[in-house]
Each structure stands twice: as structure tokens, then as C-alpha cells.
């Protein structure tokens with residue numbers, strides 16, 4: 001089966017991991033801060049907090065921005081459920097903004113309409129740079145000032161991408177940006193994620209809660225409580241979300257290949273675009289000022305244009321050992337969210353998109369003959 005996404009691990013990556021395994025520090029050693037610095041530097045951000053997953057990073061970001069019971073977080077209907085779950089885990093309510101039918105990102109017109117109409121404004125809006133393509137962050141930033149919300153960019157798909165001349169992750173238009181290092185994403189640490197910010201207070205809050213909410217002092221500036229001397233104390237309710245040095249070493253090594261991974265993905269995406277240009281498939285678009293990392297390559301079969309449905313195409317391709325996939329089910333259609341009261345039809349564009357969209361295999365090691373096979377199979381099934 002040709003998978004829809006897959007990591008690439010070099011001999012150098014393997015050596016980097018082995019070096020740490022043989023060293024004194026497997027976790028909480030010198031490599032994690034080096035990794036944080038390397039990612040922050042690459043993305044033009046001041047601070048990075050590396051953790052054991054992007055989900056943990058999203059949760060820390062929400063906590064640092066003060067999300068709590070009674071607050072609301074809005075995200076896009078088409079995302080991985082983690083984007084919404086973290087709000088619920090903070091005790092807040094979540095709501096979904098419908099997508100743009102061409103970019104599949106959160107539609108800023110819908111966001112503005114929803115903000116105008118809402119009695120209770122959201123505390124946080126979380127756009128997702130879906131497939132690696134930035135949202136209209138400039139407009140979202142303007143709205144954040146007008147309506148007083150914070151912006152967390154879930155850029156789990158998007159490391160290596162650019163927007164209006166800035167690397168995604170620079171936080172030019174957001175408070176905190178998150179990347180995921182799960183193996184299907186652009187670069188990997190096995191499991192892992194990072195939160196980037198330019199705000200020192202947010203940085204310190206996320207560092208604190210990454211490790212139990214415990215603050216440390218050295219022996220010369222130990223806390224002094226009722227004549228007792230403490231060199232660490234818990235001041236918030238955190239978790240153990242720490243990344244290991246083993247993971248960070250893999251991350252540092254992978255980061256060296258980031259630009260090449262992204263340019264290879266973009267070449268293969270362009271090849272799909274060229275080969276499908278004479279079909280009626282709706283293909284990914286890139287507007288001026290955008291540079292997508294192409295985590296995913298999504299095609300859309302507009303309803304009533306083809307003799308077969310997206311579901312049939314999916315089944316026929318799986319029979320041919322082509323590991324196509326769906327990204328994503330509108331989050332609120334999951335049974336857990338239905339039980340919270342969300343109804344079918346909440347975001348109509350997202351639901352139409354979900355009926356028509358299919359993710360094709362795209363990753364740096366996808367071989368030219370595999371890609372040709374995929375393209376030929378799709379064309380012969382559709383026409």
C-alpha cells in the first residue's frame with residue numbers, strides 16, 4: 001500500500017539519535033533547548049517550548065492565554081479534533097467557523113459575520129493552516145484587535161511554509177503558533193510538538209506548565225518559606241508534557257532537511273496539478289504571498305460532475321493499494337461532539353467539502369513511478 005504520508009529518516013538522523021542514547025542525558029538534558037532555539041531561529045520567532053505532542057502544545061497555549069470555564073474558543077470545522085479538544089480540556093466551550101470552499105481554511109468572512117452576531121465573543125480564535133497553507137492571518141489579526149481575542153495558529157501542517165514574506169511560526173499575526181512533529185507531518189521527532197511565541201510571559205507560562213507547574217531556583221536564590229529553604233515549588237497545576245533529548249536530537253537533524261522536504265513536496269504537488277489540469281477535479285490553489293509546505297495534497301470531486309462519487313473513488317483506489325485518506329471529518333460530526341449538542345448542517349461548506357475531498361499520497365520519498373501509477377489510476381477510474 002502506498003501511504004498518504006510517510007517520514008524520511010536519513011543515516012545522519014539515526015546517528016544523532018544514537019549519540020544521545022549513549023550519552024548521560026536521555027531527557028531534560030542539553031538537546032531540547034538547542035532544538036527549541038533552532039526551530040525558533042528558523043521561523044523568526046523569539047521563544048520555543050518543545051513538548052511531547054502538538055496536542056500538548058495547543059493545551060499549554062490555551063492555558064497560557066488564560067482559557068478557562070465560561071470562555072469560548074473558536075476554530076475551523078475542518079481540522080484534526082485536537083484543535084477543538086484542548087478548549088474543552090480547559091473547561092471552555094468550543095464553536096466552529098465554516099471554511100472557504102476554495103482554500104478549505106477558516107473563512108474570514110464567516111468569522112467576521114459570526115463575531116458580529118455573537119453575544120459572547122471568543123477569548124481565543126484558532127485558525128489552522130490546513131495542508132500547510134496559511135490562513136488569511138492579516139485579516140484574522142485585524143479582527144483580533146477589533147474584537148479582543150487572542151490568536152493561536154495551529155500550524156501542525158505548516159512548518160517550512162511562508163506567508164507575506166514571513167515564515168509560518170514568526171507570529172507576525174498571532175500570539176502563539178504550534179507545529180506537530182508526528183511522523184506524517186513535515187519533519188518528525190517520533191511524537192512531539194512545539195509552541196512558538198514572541199511574548200516572554202506566554203513563554204514562561206508554557207515552560208512552567210510543561211513540567212508540573214514547578215518553578216526551580218538554584219541554591220543561591222532558593223525560596224524561603226517560614227524559615228525553610230526550598231529550591232523548587234509548585235505554583236500552578238501543570239502536567240508532564242516534556243520532550244526527551246532523544247526526540248529533540250532527531251528533530252535537530254530533521255530540521256536540516258526541512259527546506260529540501262518542502263521543495264520536494266511542492267514539486268510533487270505541482271506534478272499532480274499539471275497532470276490533473278485537464279480534468280474537472282478541483283485542485284489546490286496558492287495565492288500571491290503564500291508558500292505552502294504541502295503537508296497534504298487534496299483533490300475535490302465536485303458533486304454531479306463525475307459519474308462516480310468520492311466514496312467510490314476512495315474504495316477503488318484502496319483496492320489498487322493506493323492509501324488515499326480523508327482530511328477531515330467536520331469535527332462537530334464526531335459522536336462526542338454530537339452529544340454536546342452540535343447538529344448536522346452547522347457548517348455547510350465544511351460538510352460539502354467532506355463529501356467531495358480526497359487526500360492523495362504525498363511525501364518526499366514518493367517515487368515518480370508510484371506517482372504516475374496514482375495519476376493514471378485516478379484518470380482511468382474517473383473517465
Ligand SMILES: *Cc1c(COP(=O)(O)O)cnc(C)c1O
Nearest residue numbers: 053054055080082156180182192
Ligand atoms: C497532527 C495535528 C494535531 C495533533 O498533533 P500531535 O502532534 O499528534 O498531537 C493537531 N492539529 C492538527 C491540525 C494536526 O494536523
